[in-house]
Amino acid sequence: MKKRLTAAILAAAMAVTSLTACGGSGTETTAAGSAETEAAAGGETEAAAEGEEAAPAAEGATYTFRYAELNPDGHIMDECGDYFAQLVNEKSGGRINIQVFPAGQLGDEKTMYQTIQMGGGAIDICRANTNSLVDFGAEKLTLFGLPFIFRDREHLWNVLNSEIGDEFKGELQEKGTGMVGLFYLDEGSRNFFTKEGIESRTAEDLQGLNLRVPTTDLMSDTVAALGAQSTPISFSELYSALQTGTVDGAEQPHSGYYSNKYSEVAPNYSLTGHTYSPSIVIMAESAWNQLSDEDKAIIEEAAKETEEWNRTNIEQLDAELLEQIKAEGANVIEIEDKSSFIEATADVVAKYAAGYEDYYEQILAK
Numbered sequence: 538m539k540k541r542l543t544a545a546i547l548a549a550a551m552a553v554t555s556l557t558a559c560g561g562s563g564t565e566t567t568a569a570g571s572a573e574t575e576a577a578a579g580g581e582t583e584a585a586a587e588g589e590e591a592a593p594a595a596e597g598a599t600y601t602f603r604y605a606e607l608n609p610d611g612h613i614m615d616e617c618g619d620y621f622a623q624l625v626n627e628k629s630g631g632r633i634n635i636q637v638f639p640a641g642q643l644g645d646e647k648t649m650y651q652t653i654q655m656g657g658g659a660i661d662i663c664r665a666n667t668n669s670l671v672d673f674g675a676e677k678l679t680l681f682g683l684p685f686i687f688r689d690r691e692h693l694w695n696v697l698n699s700e701i702g703d704e705f706k707g708e709l710q711e712k713g714t715g716m717v718g719l720f721y722l723d724e725g726s727r728n729f730f731t732k733e734g735i736e737s738r739t740a741e742d743l744q745g746l747n748l749r750v751p752t753t754d755l756m757s758d759t760v761a762a763l764g765a766q767s768t769p770i771s772f773s774e775l776y777s778a779l780q781t782g783t784v785d786g787a788e789q790p791h792s793g794y795y796s797n798k799y800s801e802v803a804p805n806y807s808l809t810g811h812t813y814s815p816s817i818v819i820m821a822e823s824a825w826n827q828l829s830d831e832d833k834a835i836i837e838e839a840a841k842e843t844e845e846w847n848r849t850n851i852e853q854l855d856a857e858l859l860e861q862i863k864a865e866g867a868n869v870i871e872i873e874d875k876s877s878f879i880e881a882t883a884d885v886v887a888k889y890a891a892g893y894e895d896y897y898e899q900i901l902a903k
Contacts, residue, residue, distance in 0.1 A: 597632070598632070598829075599631075599632045599633070599634070600632065600633045600634065600827075600828075600832075601634045601635075601636065602633070602634070602635045602636070602657075602661040602662055602820075602824060603635075603636050603638060603643065603657075603658075603659065603660055603661050603662070604618050604621075604622065604635050604636065604637045604638065604660075604661070604662040604663065605638055605641075605642070605643040605644065605649045605660045605662070605663040605664075606618050606637060606638065606639045606640075606641075606663070606664055607639075607640075607641045607645070607646060607649075607664075607772055607773075608639060608640070608792070608793060608796060608797075609639055609640045609796050609797065610639045610640060611796065612639070612792055612793070612796045613724065613792045613847075613850075613851065613854055614664055614722060614724055614792070614816065615637065615639040617664075617722050617843055617846070617847050618635075618637040618639070618664065618818075619637055620843055620846055621635065621720075621818070621839055621840065621843040622634075622635035622636070622637055624838075624839035624842055624843065625835060625836060625839045628835045628838060628839055629832065629835050632832075633832060633835065633836075635662065640773075641772065641773050643659065643660050643663075644660070645771050645772065645773070646665075646666075646669060646751070646752075646772070647752075648660075649663040649665070650663075650665065650669075650670070650673055650716075652821075653715065653716055653819060653820070653821045654673060654714060654715040654716060654821075655715070656715070656821055656823040656824075657820075657821030657823060657824045658821075660821075661820060661821050661824045662719070662818065662819070662820045662821075662824075663818070663819060664722065664816050664817075664818050664819075665816065665817050665818070665819050666682070666751060666814055666816055666817075667679070667681040667682055667705075667721075667814050667815055667816070667817050668681065668682025668751070668753055668755050668756065668812070668814045669682075669751050669752075669753045670709070670714075670716075670817075671753065671754070671755070672753070673709075673714050673716065674708075674709070674712035674713070674714045675705075675708050675709055675712065675714065676708075676893075677704070677705045677708050677893065677896065678705050678708060678709075678817065679755055679889060680705075680889070680890065680893055680896060680897060680900065681696075681705070681814045681815055682753075682755050682756070682812055682814035683755070683812070683885070683886050683889055683890065683897075684759055684811050684812055684878070684879070684882040684885060684886060685810075685811065685812075685875070685878070685879050685882070685886075686813070686886070686897075686900060686901070687726075687813040687900075690723065690851075690852060692903060693723060693813055693815060694723070694848055695903040696900050696903045697721045697815060697844075699903060701896065701899060701900060701903075702721065705718075706718035706720075706721070706817065709819065710822065714822075715821065715822050715823070716819045716820070716821065716822060717819060717820045717821075717822050717825045718817050718818075718819055719817075719818045719819065719820055719836065719837075719840045720817070720818050720840035720841065720843060720844045721815045721816065721817055721818075721844060722815060722816040722817070722818065722843075722844070722847050723815055723816075723847055723848060723851050724790045724792055724793070724815070724816055724851075725790035725791050725792060725813075725851065725855050726790060726810035726811075726812065726813040727788045727789060727790050727809075727810070727811060727812045727813070727814075728788060728789070728790070728791075728794070728806060728807055728808050728809050728810060728811070729743065729748070729786055729787075729788045729807045729809050729811070730786055730787060730788065730789065730794055730799055730800075730803045730804075730805060730806045730807065730867075731746070731785055731786035731803055731805045731807070732779060732782070732785055732786060732802065732803050732804075732805070733803075733804060733805070735785055735786065735805060736805045736807070736868070736870060737786075737805070737807045737809070737870070738807065738870060738872065739877040739878075740763050740764070740877040740878045740880075740881040741764070741877065743760075743763045743764055743765045744763070744764030744765065745764065745765070745766075746765045746766070746785040746786060747765070747766050747768045747783070747784045747785050747786075748760050748765045748766070748767060748768065748784060748785065748786050748787055748788070749767070749768050749769075749770040749775055749778060749784045749786075749787040750767050750787065750788060752767075752769050755885070755889055756812075758885050758888065758889075759811070759812070759882055759885050762881050762882045762884060762885050763878070763881050763882065764881075768783070768784050770783065770784060770787075775787055775797070775799075776797060776798070776799065776801075776802060779799065779802040779803045780802045786803055786805075787799070787803070788809075788811070788812075790855075791855050791858040791859055791862065792854070792855075792858060794806060794862065794867075795858050795861055795862050795865075800862060800865050800866065800867040804866065804867050804868050805867070805868045805870065806862060806867045806868065806869050806870065807870040807872060808869065808870065808871055808872050809872055809875065809878055810872075810875070811878055811882070818840070820836075
């Protein structure tokens with residue numbers, strides 16, 4: 538998505554406050570820990586990287602954290618990262634600086650997670666997909682990625698703002714993953730898109746296709762249940778893979794399909810809404826543990842406000858994006874009857890909800 542779709546909203550929300558440049562009398566540090574911070578903390582930064590809690594920095598300390606985002610500059614998820622960074626900078630009086638790196642500049646999804654799990658430094662914060670963290674111990678969060686678990690946007694946010702959302706977000710720390718869940722983001726439901734001459738209106742239309750999906754067991758099983766083959770392709774290489782025919786299609790929400798210009802190489806966009814897995818912004822636990830309680834409160838307050846900003850604006854942006862997608866010539870296929878997709882993926886839901894049936898039923902009931 539281009540900057541013009543969100544820049545006016547972002548500017549209006551932030552214009553009331555002039556941002557202060559990062560500075561102050563405290564010691565500047567990154568999540569990895571500068572030499573000065575390690576000396577002041579008695580070497581406890583290293584202990585934090587090994588799972589022990591580091592001593593919080595002295596009051597007035599300054600920080601620079603690196604925030605990784607896979608989507609390009611101007612995408613709604615990139616805009617959310619920018620908004621969060623500006624809020625944190627403002628609320629900390631410029632002491633906490635968050636640098637947002639869009640377009641996969643700091644590595645692919647797996648690289649982001651592994652870097653954060655090992656203590657950060659090169660990457661301290663990133664936006665993750667809730668259904669891609671199961672390999673890192675977040676089994677409950679995977680429920681959010683089950684096919685057709687959320688009826689609509691209102692249902693999604695009812696769950697995220699409930700005790701279930703809080704519990705699932707806290708799972709990362711409880712499981713000792715080295716990660717801390719900060720806040721959720723809504724990118725929209727995901728839809729299949731395919732190359733010229735291939736349209737998908739029912740589950741049967743996907744049979745035999747090679748589709749790029751996130752490299753998780755859940756998504757691979759979902760695609761297999763629909764009769765297709767999941768093909769592991771880096772997100773940054775997806776456009777060229779569609780162009781050369783390495784894959785027949787993929788899936789993204791409106792924002793991802795539009796901002797990455799996939800209509801140029803895969804013009805058939807089917808509104809399947811097969812998954813509505815929210816994003817979760819995560820931070821290296823070692824970096825989190827360096828913060829004072831006051832600074833943690835600043836991060837949490839900015840996180841909550843970013844959630845609200847995202848929720849307030851995403852519906853309008855989704856509508857604008859769909860119109861942009863149509864205007865650029867994509868063949869947008871409305872799916873009025875999704876029963877074939879729901880029936881085909883029923884066994885996938887049963888497999889991944891096993892052992893968490895109570896949570897699954899609670900989510901459906903919200």
